[in-house]
Amino acid sequence: MPAQWTGDVVGQMHLYHITKRELADGLGVTPEYVSMVLNGHREPPGAEERFNKAVQEIIESQSV
Numbered sequence: 001m002p003a004q005w006t007g008d009v010v011g012q013m014h015l016y017h018i019t020k021r022e023l024a025d026g027l028g029v030t031p032e033y034v035s036m037v038l039n040g041h042r043e044p045p046g047a048e049e050r051f052n053k054a055v056q057e058i059i060e061s062q063s064v
Helices: 004-015 020-027 031-038 047-062
Strands: none
Touching (some): 004 031, 020 031, 031 047
């Protein structure tokens, strides 16, 4: 079962029209890996902080 934070990340992605590819590019990983983490199939250490930071950076870059 995915962690609660993944739902928050997916919600932010939806609100700001962020694709898995954009998030993957920001993280330096593949879109498939992003899917695995967000769906609870992988639980790498520090993922919550990395994913939240990447989403926030994308949001900030959109408002410039």
